[in-house]
Amino acid sequence: MTNPPPSDPSGPPEPPGGEQPPSPYEPPPGQSPYAPPPDRSPYAPPPERSPYGPPPPEPSPYAGQGDQPPGATPPDQPPFGQTGGYHPGPQWGQQPSYAPQTPYGQYGPAPGGPGRGTNVLAILSLVFAFVFAPAGIVLGHLAKRQLRTSGEEGDQLATWGLILGYVFTALGLLVCCGWIALVVFAGGDGTNY
Numbered sequence: 001m002t003n004p005p006p007s008d009p010s011g012p013p014e015p016p017g018g019e020q021p022p023s024p025y026e027p028p029p030g031q032s033p034y035a036p037p038p039d040r041s042p043y044a045p046p047p048e049r050s051p052y053g054p055p056p057p058e059p060s061p062y063a064g065q066g067d068q069p070p071g072a073t074p075p076d077q078p079p080f081g082q083t084g085g086y087h088p089g090p091q092w093g094q095q096p097s098y099a100p101q102t103p104y105g106q107y108g109p110a111p112g113g114p115g116r117g118t119n120v121l122a123i124l125s126l127v128f129a130f131v132f133a134p135a136g137i138v139l140g141h142l143a144k145r146q147l148r149t150s151g152e153e154g155d156q157l158a159t160w161g162l163i164l165g166y167v168f169t170a171l172g173l174l175v176c177c178g179w180i181a182l183v184v185f186a187g188g189d190g191t192n193y
Contacts, residue, residue: 119143122154125161129168136165 121143129136140162147155 117152119147119150119152119154119158121146122157122161125165126157127161129161129164133165133168133172136161137169140165 121139125136125140125143127136128139140158143154143158143161146152147158
């Protein structure tokens with residue numbers, strides 16, 4: 001008694017009769033392996049469609065059906081297959097158009113317009129309002145005078161520099177006056193050590 005060869009459980013089952021199915025990589029019998037391929041590939045688009053153009057528009061189910069008979073072409077569109085007023089967008093392989101670039105190496109003010117920077121004295125007035133308040137007041141007034149004629153930005157910075165400069169100067173004067181009053185009253189009671 002002869003045992004049949006063991007079958008591979010993961011492999012495909014053999015067709016009845018012991019015949020092998022044709023390989024998809026080998027040419028069909030009777031055709032040379034160097035012959036040109038058949039005219040149509042099973043993966044090619046149907047012949048009524050262009051492989052490069054957009055698909056034909058589908059008719060809308062909401063279009064006015066009483067205006068035209070079914071299958072008629074609208075009057076503003078040419079019949080299918082004829083060239084006409086249809087201008088497709090850029091096709092594959094074409095570069096889209098870009099805006100021209102400005103040349104490099106140009107000097108001058110920023111494109112926002114001439115003299116639209118922030119006034120330096122306005123910035124300094126705000127900084128000095130915290131550091132040395134009387135200098136912040138002076139710089140704030142100078143910045144306001146320059147801003148009237150120059151057209152620069154920074155009016156709010158100069159205003160806040162003035163406000164904070166006056167507030168901190170007033171607080172500093174109150175502290176100094178309070179300290180002097182404390183020394184005078186403490187030393188004037190008549191007791192000396």
